[in-house]
Amino acid sequence: MANSLLLTTPFPLPSKPKSFHFKLTSSFTHTTTHNPFKLPTLKSPKPHHFSCKKVQAIGKTSEKTSLGNDPDQEILVGEDSAVFELAQQKVSSWVYFSGILGVVLFVLQVGWIDNSTGLGQDFIHAVSAISDSPEVVMILLILIFAGVHSGLASFRDAGEKLIGERAFRVLFAGTSLPLAVSTVVYFINHRYGGVQLWQLQDVPLLHHLLWLSNFVSFFFLYPSTFNLLEVAAVDKPKMHLWESGIMRITRHPQMVGQVMWCLAHTIWIGNSVAVAASVGLIGHHLFGVWNGDRRLAIRYGEDFELVKSRTSVIPFAAILEGRQKLPKDYYKEFIRLPYLAITFVTLGAYFAHPLMQAASFRLHW
Secondary structure: OOOOOOOOOOOOOOOEOOEEEEEOOOOOEEEEEOOOOOOOEEEOOOOOOOOOOOOOOOOEOOEOEOOOOOOOOOOEOOEOOOOOOHHHOOHHHHHHHHHHHHHHHHHHHHHHHOOOOOOHHHHHHHHHOOOOOHHHHHHHHHHHHHHHHHHHHHOHHHHHHHHOHHHHHHHHHHHHHHHHHHHHHHHHHHOOOOOEOOOOOOOOOHHHHHHHHHHHHHHHOOHHHHOHHHHOOOOOOOOOOEOOHHHHOOOOHHHHHHHHHHHHHHHHHOEHHHHHHHHHHHHHHHHHHHHHHHHHHHHHOHHHHHHHHOOOOOOOHHHHOOOOOOOOOHHHHOOOHHHHHHHHHHHHHHHOHHHHHHHHHHHOO
């Protein structure tokens, strides 16, 4: 549908035979004379200025950094987000990633999406049998996905200790991905169902405004999404404490992006199914705000409390309150390959809407 919206000592020589001087860089001048009964005297030196070399942060208090060229900028305890160093990439890692992605898509197609072999249709029919209302089914699908997704995330620490980081990531993705696909397909197929509450599609420039809002929402993707090698468990998955980039605007960018996406689509579609989907998705992400902060506090302790003190959930609140000071070259934290990739993927998804809608319709979910 053309109008759709989806869219990182010196030792100087002594001047006298019976005495010698040590010039210590520690902040004292130490003079000793050749007299065993006199204690050495300590004289205050002239003020000495030194600078500390800043080290790239990796989420530990002992290794911190101040990004940008502003000397007054807060030293970060978290990680620099959206960093992608081409020189550090291994061809073998991306070959593994491509292979894993291909296997995942094949298994997803055969085991879930294909109506003749997969379980997806049976799952949708089972949930739909609970109620004839598409709004109720929409809410139920979101609740099932949210329960599995957030539930497994809450048990991540225990699960990784039990079966390892990579195995837990496979379990997490293997259960969350099919449920997410089912929810998206059902929404596409029933987006014009339910009761029409308003009709604003003829309002001048509204589509352009909502399209722009939806486009921007994808730049609020949580920075961990950028780590594709960790998502596919090629690299060992980690729980990151991010602090730069979009995190300066809001500590929970995925929640903000989801709210923007939901509002744009709900205003445009204007029916009860869209409202139900938005209520369910926004509720899930608001729970994720609390649950995400809780998990990071357990994992990072004082480091997270420091990050929390100078960031905010509400966009720009910490900046307006003076708790977050943006570097003078803040824009450089967005001129990175992952954001360029988001731009192309978002535009591609928009123009691929007719294909997505046709594929969803053929499933009859």
